[in-house]
Amino acid sequence: MIDHxxxxxxxxxxxxxxxxxxxxGSAASTEKRYSILHQDYEDPNALRKLAGAIKDHTLHHLxxxxxxxxxSLKRNGVQVHFADSGDEAKETVLKILQEREITxxxxxxxxxxxxxxxxxxxxxNGIECLESDLGEFIxxxxxxxxxxxxRPIIHKNRxxxxxxxxxxxxxxxYNDDPETITRRARxxxxxxxxxxQAVITGGxxxxxxxxxxxxxxxxxxxxxxxxxxxxxxxxxxxEKIVPTDRDLGVFLNLLGRSATGQQLTVxxxxxxxxxxxxxxxxxxxxxxxxxxxxxxxxxxxxCREILRxxxxxxxxxxxxxxxxxxxxxxxxxxxxxxxAVLSPLLFGDQFPDLADLPKASSLCGACNEVCPVDIxxxxxxxxxxxxxxxxxxxxxxxxxxxxxxxxxxxxSLWRTAMTMSKAMNHLPIEVAPVKPLQEWLGQRTLPEWHGxxxxxxxxxxxx
Amino acid sequence: MxxxxxxxxxxxxxxxxxxxxxxxxxxxPAVLNSAPRLAGTLTEAFxxxxxxxxxNRIGSPAELAGFLQQAGLTRGYCDPALMDAIGNTLAxxxxxxxTVYDRSRYEDYQFGITRASGAIAETGSLILDDALTxxxxxxLSPWVHVAxxxxxxxxxxxxxxIAALGPSxxxxxxxxxxxxxxxxxxxxxxxxxxxxxxxxxx
Ligand code: SF4
Numbered sequence: 001m002i003d004h005x006x007x008x009x010x011x012x013x014x015x016x017x018x019x020x021x022x023x024x025g026s027a028a029s030t031e032k033r034y035s036i037l038h039q040d041y042e043d044p045n046a047l048r049k050l051a052g053a054i055k056d057h058t059l060h061h062l063x064x065x066x067x068x069x070x071x072s073l074k075r076n077g078v079q080v081h082f083a084d085s086g087d088e089a090k091e092t093v094l095k096i097l098q099e100r101e102i103t104x105x106x107x108x109x110x111x112x113x114x115x116x117x118x119x120x121x122x123x124x125n126g127i128e129c130l131e132s133d134l135g136e137f138i139x140x141x142x143x144x145x146x147x148x149x150x151r152p153i154i155h156k157n158r159x160x161x162x163x164x165x166x167x168x169x170x171x172x173x174y175n176d177d178p179e180t181i182t183r184r185a186r187x188x189x190x191x192x193x194x195x196x197q198a199v200i201t202g203g204x205x206x207x208x209x210x211x212x213x214x215x216x217x218x219x220x221x222x223x224x225x226x227x228x229x230x231x232x233x234x235x236x237x238x239e240k241i242v243p244t245d246r247d248l249g250v251f252l253n254l255l256g257r258s259a260t261g262q263q264l265t266v267x268x269x270x271x272x273x274x275x276x277x278x279x280x281x282x283x284x285x286x287x288x289x290x291x292x293x294x295x296x297x298x299x300x301x302x303c304r305e306i307l308r309x310x311x312x313x314x315x316x317x318x319x320x321x322x323x324x325x326x327x328x329x330x331x332x333x334x335x336x337x338x339x340a341v342l343s344p345l346l347f348g349d350q351f352p353d354l355a356d357l358p359k360a361s362s363l364c365g366a367c368n369e370v371c372p373v374d375i376x377x378x379x380x381x382x383x384x385x386x387x388x389x390x391x392x393x394x395x396x397x398x399x400x401x402x403x404x405x406x407x408x409x410x411x412s413l414w415r416t417a418m419t420m421s422k423a424m425n426h427l428p429i430e431v432a433p434v435k436p437l438q439e440w441l442g443q444r445t446l447p448e449w450h451g452x453x454x455x456x457x458x459x460x461x462x463x
Numbered sequence: 464m465x466x467x468x469x470x471x472x473x474x475x476x477x478x479x480x481x482x483x484x485x486x487x488x489x490x491x492p493a494v495l496n497s498a499p500r501l502a503g504t505l506t507e508a509f510x511x512x513x514x515x516x517x518x519n520r521i522g523s524p525a526e527l528a529g530f531l532q533q534a535g536l537t538r539g540y541c542d543p544a545l546m547d548a549i550g551n552t553l554a555x556x557x558x559x560x561x562t563v564y565d566r567s568r569y570e571d572y573q574f575g576i577t578r579a580s581g582a583i584a585e586t587g588s589l590i591l592d593d594a595l596t597x598x599x600x601x602x603l604s605p606w607v608h609v610a611x612x613x614x615x616x617x618x619x620x621x622x623x624x625i626a627a628l629g630p631s632x633x634x635x636x637x638x639x640x641x642x643x644x645x646x647x648x649x650x651x652x653x654x655x656x657x658x659x660x661x662x663x664x665x
Contacts, residue, residue: 190569220641223599268636272632274632
């Protein structure tokens, strides 16, 4: 038996400061999401169901839509590349850059690139790749990893950031005023944008019908990164396709509201190819790398619904476990409920290492209720727990169940045990010399035993 | 086998296991419309939603000149096609207006005036279409971006604006100024793009 839930341990060891940042941040986002959806729509649930159904349909016909997206992209003058694995994706990006002798670029936030650790790879190959989203920029300076999908530095406070800026020479002195921090990053990053030869972005959606790629940011960093660059490379997971332009409206309306409580994200950019000839600023060349990296395995599994995810972070914000433990506790790119499902599946050969994640949930159901594409996350977590069992992967908290099974299948034994167990209230159980029990109790306190009362009540009532 | 073939064959074999393939859910895009956001005339709704997103509607070029002067912003760029409608008035109020955006001097432009191809009433968004935007950077690097459009170019809703995307290679919807809440969730405007998003009718 594994001694403990790794997430529980992380949650206990996290500093108060960090935990407060995460709890306050995620609670505020949950609140904003709720109020905007209910102010704007009589029945926000109907929209979530619709969005989920569109995604389901697309995923069930992904071969067809992928083919359609490919030909639409090509028609738009985009160079399309396929990458089956993360390594292939990295090599493809590097090749595009090397062939054009590009050594400086900016990157706007992309979970797909986080997933394959693109940045360190490019750095190793002598290419300067600067993160331009403010949060990601700070993560990069600190050599840290994001702990939230939308707000990568939700775990940091202003003092830490101010110290980083001073240490890294972004600013000459210490100043922890959030506005000053932002202005300093503004000045530093625009110089980098202007020098960059290329920009790497993700892609929130691709319309198969038109080949439009939709990119959303609040800061305007992908737009700024693109404007002076010659080459634009978009790294996009194959599950990001939607059938038509009309469908983009459904997802855009839900994404901003679910992520940050905005009716739309500030900069919503529809890109169908390199810039117009008449336009002085913008890439002359556009590449789209369509990446599989385990997605087809997820599609094959009984958890394929998770591929509907539009990375809004609402499930992270609302999750009591995420709030206590923070995203880093999930030990993979995607934290929180979405990560508990996606990470063990996506990082297939690591399944045993991450198989504990699906247990880090009380199955309260809040994640499903907020999900803009109606993913039944609690069901998927149960399916993954089952998978772990079937594959005989030892699970934290696995208490030998056979004594319980004997008890539970014999009514007379059960009766006796129920009444006798009341005696436990008077036993110093915390010091009982049973190792598994001790480990289990190390993270929990037991309520007082009330077993047997129901049977007694029922019997009395029948009289 | 190429990567492309490998992906397609994996996807196809994964889909063989999907018994009940979901049909496309047909729907009326009107289900997306937010009634409270659409209340009033198009201009009223646009102005209200733009303001709610942190943007600003300014009534006339003279008013714009006052707004810029008050903010201490005296030098900027104007799309040559908008000089008659806006730029000349600003110049007559003593502002320096350039009609060439020279990116090597990007910090010199405190405001940038470009043509928007439309707006969305429901969200307060301004629509910048590559074909009409004289320079993407001129709409992005200055502290104030002024988007000029005709009042009859306002689309009603998000689905309407999507239906009107057209053949352009690049269309941007800007909904308010550039924003972040990365530092402790505190809202700061003007991260990489404009700290002030202004709309003006021509
Ligand atoms: S699983 Fe749903 S709620 Fe969570 S990030 Fe994805 S889309 Fe958002």
